[in-house]
Amino acid sequence: MKTKFTTLASAALLSVALAGCGHSEIDTVKAATVPQDSTHTYETALSNRASCERDSWHTFKDDTNRTVVENRCDLKNGAALLSAFRQRKISDTQHDFQGYYHGLDQTAGSIENPEQLEKQLADAKSQLAQLQAKGAPSGADIPKDPEALKQGIANSASAMEVAQSAVERAQRELDDARSNQAGVQQERARFEQEEKDALEQINKTYDGVTKATEVFQWYVRDDEIVRAWSGVELKKQDGSTARIDRNWNQTLGNLLNHRGDDHVRAVLNVPDNIVAGQ
Template identity: 70%
Template sequence: MAILSLALSGCGRSEIDTVKATAVPQDATHTYDTALSNRSSCKKDEWHSFKDETNRTVVEYRCELKSGAALLAAFRQQKIADTQRDFQGFYHGLDQTTEQASHNPEAAEKELADAQSKLAQLQSQTDTAKSNATASGDPGALRQAMVNQDDVAAAQRAVEQAQQHLDDAKTTLTGLPQERARFEQQEKDALAQIEKTYGGVTRASEVFQWHVRDNEVVPAWVGVELTKQDGSTVRQDRGWQQTLRDLLNHRGDDHVHAVLNVPDNIAAGQQPSAS
């Protein structure tokens, strides 16, 4: 939200006071001032107001979360370790599949050779039986020749099946390097996304904004603003009701974990776990 002007006194201060004095919808025993101020989860906090790009008055409360950047750094390291461990599992499984698949073409080639040999043998026997039956004119011999022909057809199907097995084995073996390359790209993308989200964070702030007009206070936005080493900022939306409900009950490190979406078992400065 663009800041067009900053009101530090006069009506700006009055609008800030109006927001501060407004009862929290989730708990009317609290005003926004008592709900947000004096929390141990904040390294420092401040209220200010400004005009947005449509000339509406916006009151903003900003809390720099205590140990927020360090907590996200530890979470980043854990996510990197977890991601790398997951993909190592994929690679291990792929290596096992590759080892097994490397033997499949040999087995399929033997299956095909055996099927072709049997087909050739049956074909030879059938040709001989036909020749003998024709020469003798024996009806029984002719019927046997027809039976032999059925055996040849079955053997031909066995050859075709063996050929398909061989083709499939070769295709699988050829495709495994491509599968590994796909996994490697997925790992690279996952690590890049972690770095984009959590890398280089120097400050994490919880931000609440309200629109104020004629003493009417309307919640506008709540979320987390991450400041990076290069001076850029990244905003992450949060749910208004859930965030307020949580901070009314948790005002210390537990709220920092909750608003940053960091698991409770992650601590600032913590090394990644092996589990």
């Protein structure tokens, strides 16, 4: 019985000691001066924020057994703002790509119809074939006058050149039309894939967010603290968490001057014209 009591007492003392250690490390961070503003400690900078529904301090060990102190702030209306922002980003993305598609439609409309050009090419080839079949004058068709014969041959050659040129021109126009048409189709396929990827990325980042939490982390060793990470964690309906990096100095600098909804929007990159619930 005595042994059991001693074991329980030891466990309780160990728990208190560990809690005290964690509390001391948190106090070390809280008491540190904020580099951007020597009138603030991290405690005064991060406490009593109107931007938080709930805030808390924690300690944990990372994968390399370093002690990490963490401050977490569940952002007010964060999930609702991101939901509205997601809808706006989807709408803006679709609007942008509709503009691209409209431009492609205009380009496609300016391209000559390949079927019509194929008919023109066939007609030109037929005319050339007829001239080639006639060939040079022979027999009774040969003029008696040498000058007339010379002129006839010249006229025949000239007509042949014109017909050959018409075939080549018709072929070029057909090739250009087909190439331009294929180019438009390729551009449309590329835009469609880019739109799909953009919408998937928007949904991957913002869809199903149930909570947005601003996080600051420090490494602590004895009385030395080193900034580790700052950013936003997005908790999703499926239980997953997405992490978005934020610049430490910029985020904390904004926080020192903006304590409410304006900071929530700043850290989430949500414009002022986005209204939660719409």
